[in-house]
Amino acid sequence: MAIRWLRLAGFDLYTRKASGGQFGFSVAGGRIQGHVDGVINAAPSDLGLKCPSLWECKTMNDKSWRDTVKHGVARSKPVYAAQMAIYQAYMEATVPGISRNPALFTAINKDSQEIWFELVPFDGGLAQRMSDRAVRVISASESRELLPRHATTPTHFECKFCPWQDRCWRAT
Template sequence: MQYEYAGAPVDPGRGFSGRILRVFEVGHALEDLAVRWLRMAGFELHNQKANGGQFGFSVAGGRIKGHVDRIITAAPPELGLSFPMLWECKTMADKHWKACVKSGVAVTKPVYAAQMATYQAYMEGSVEGISRNPALFTAINKDTQELWFELVPFDAGLAQKMSDRAVRVIQATEAGELLPRGFAEASHFECKFCSYAQRCWGGV
């Protein structure tokens, strides 16, 4: 996180390949399809504010910012949902999708859960009530097109933890300090997939 915030170049060969960029684009296209499917089912989803501009937040002088996938403002009454509701959509390969269905997003994809908690916390100032209502997490199975919906209650503790971590990274980077590594071994799975592993462990 600190390397990324500091704008350090990723390790040689770890930039986004054409294939990964296509994966991102397919993800965006599937998200647009999910919006269409939900609208056909009677949901109202928005990503633009009434006075224009995308729903999002920017704090700490723009150093912490993000845009939400959508805000849900209405759904079929028989579902008993409450609004406004954060909508977060991800696409997953079959194996990961099945794990998410079995154990839930907070267990299988804690990064997504942290993202939702952070967005709910920071959006509360502009979208009142968004942290009072659970977020609707939607996962699209990229192999079968099955859909998984999960209501994720706001986790204030997780939002605070992520916010504190972001502040620590900003303060340390601006003071020219390198924070301790997040993991004790280079063999940790997070490090294996990290774009800065060589810089972090190899002294590049």
């Protein structure tokens, strides 16, 4: 629906390649990869949005959505900000200029259907830190090195939802 709304508002938004697949990137032998929600090629001129721009869309419950509106995506949802920075950095090779322009972040409130739009400037430092982190994880995996855990107990709320919880905590 968000794709349709943006197109009806005058955005030239691409969400699929001519071959039908999503736009994305793959590096490090496919161990670092991602698929973007869309690339904006043009926007209504009165918005002043520079293109090409990355488009990222998320749905959130009311509490999460309100926090994002109040604090901005970089502070409220740093994982999403990191995702956009990585996408902008790695997509630059196939979509020249995408890292020079702010990404358009769209958040849809699942409870009220309210919509939040936010322009997120490219953060090259964040993209580099996340890329370095991914390389560190790959290197550790290849050398069978166990990296420090994010949490101190298997009952930590993020660990409880992780599909690797049993394997991760079995080593202790």
